[in-house]
Amino acid sequence: MTYFQKVRREIEPLLPAAPARILEIGCGAGATLAWLKQRWPQAETFGVEGHRPLEPLLRTRLDNVLIHDLEQPLPDLGKFDLILALDVLEHLRDPWAVLGTLRQTVLAPGGVVIVSVPNVAHYSVTVPLAFGGRFTYAEDGLLDRTHLRFFDEDGARGLMAAAGLTVTDGVATGFAGLRQTLAQKLSFGLLQRYITMQFVMRGEAGGSPMRRWRIF
Numbered sequence: 283m284t285y286f287q288k289v290r291r292e293i294e295p296l297l298p299a300a301p302a303r304i305l306e307i308g309c310g311a312g313a314t315l316a317w318l319k320q321r322w323p324q325a326e327t328f329g330v331e332g333h334r335p336l337e338p339l340l341r342t343r344l345d346n347v348l349i350h351d352l353e354q355p356l357p358d359l360g361k362f363d364l365i366l367a368l369d370v371l372e373h374l375r376d377p378w379a380v381l382g383t384l385r386q387t388v389l390a391p392g393g394v395v396i397v398s399v400p401n402v403a404h405y406s407v408t409v410p411l412a413f414g415g416r417f418t419y420a421e422d423g424l425l426d427r428t429h430l431r432f433f434d435e436d437g438a439r440g441l442m443a444a445a446g447l448t449v450t451d452g453v454a455t456g457f458a459g460l461r462q463t464l465a466q467k468l469s470f471g472l473l474q475r476y477i478t479m480q481f482v483m484r485g486e487a488g489g490s491p492m493r494r495w496r497i498f
Contacts (some may be wrong), residue, residue, distance in 0.1 A: 289313045290368050290398070292498045296451050301325055301363035304389060307380075308370030311336055312343040315366075319344075328359060345460040355383055361390035365474040368398045369480070370428055372429045374382070381445040385487060395447055398482040400424045404456070405476045424479070438481040449486030454478040454495035472483045 287310070297318075302325060304404075306315050309329035319327050328346040331337070340347040350356065353374055365384055371377035381397065389395060400423075407424055410416040419427040433441060442449050456479030474495070 284330075286442045287313045288312045288343070289317045290366075290456055292453050292482055293366070293368070293396050294393075295451065296396050296482065298364055301457075302395075303360065303362045303390075304328065304364045305359070306332065306366040306368070307360040307437045307477070308332065308367065308373070308490055309340070309385065312340045314368065316343045319380050328362070330356065347453075356388060359388055361393070362388050363390050365387040365389055365393065365395045367395070368482075369400070371397065372431045372433065372452065373486060375430055377431055378444045379448075380439060381441065382412075384445060385445050389487065393486075395442075395445075395484060395485040396482065397438075397442065398480050399433045399438050399441065400426075400429075400480050401434060401456075401475070402477045403475050404479055405435040408476065422441050433481070435475050435478070438483065442464075442483055445485070446487055446488070448489050449483045449492055450486050450489040451484040452495050453498045454482045455482060455498045
C-alpha cells in the first residue's frame with residue numbers, strides 16, 4: 283500500500299497552469315490526484331486503475347473512478363487537459379499503443395501528458411550487468427519483476443514521439459544524494475544518464491523540444 287500511496291511531487295514543475303479535467307492512468311490509491319485536487323479544487327479528477335481492491339479508497343478521494351484493464355481502450359470519458367501516466371507504462375505489453383491512444387482519444391487540444399518511466403541505464407543496473415553478468419529482478423525498484431518494458435533516455439523520448447508527443451520539459455530524478463550531485467557536477471553532466479533513476483516528461487502535441495533535463 284505504501285507504493286500505491288506515494289504523491290508524485292516531482293511533477294510539479296511540469297504541470298500546466300489550471301487544468302479543468304485531470305485523468306490519471308494507473309492511479310494507485312489516488313494520492314497524486316488528491317494532492318492535485320487540493321491545488322485546484324475546481325478541477326475534476328478521474329482515476330483509472332486496474333487493481334480492484336483499491337476502488338473503495340479511490341471513491342473517497344476522487345471525483346470519478348474507473349476500474350479497467352489499462353491495455354484496453356477507455357470508454358468515452360470526454361477530453362482532459364492533463365493526463366498522468368506515472369510509473370505505469372513499463373508494466374504494460376504495448377505502452378506505445380496505450381499512450382498513442384490516450385493522445386488521440388482523450389487529450390484535449392493544447393493539453394499536457396506527463397509520463398514517468400524508470401531508467402534501465404542507471405548504474406545500479408548497468409554496473410552489475412557489465413562486471414558481474416547479473417540482471418536480477420526484485421520486488422520493486424528499477425528491476426521490479428512486474429516490469430514488461432525497459433527504457434533508457436532515448437527509449438523514453440521515443441515512447442513519447444511514437445505517441446505523437448513532443449517532450450517540452452522534463453525532470454531527471456535521483457540526484458538528492460551528495461554522491462549523485464557531485465558526480466553530475468564533476469562529469470559536466472556526462473554521467474547524468476547513469477545516475478538518473480526516472481525520466482519524468484511533459485509531452486504536448488506540438489511545441490518546442492526541451493533543451494535540458496531539470497534535476498530532482
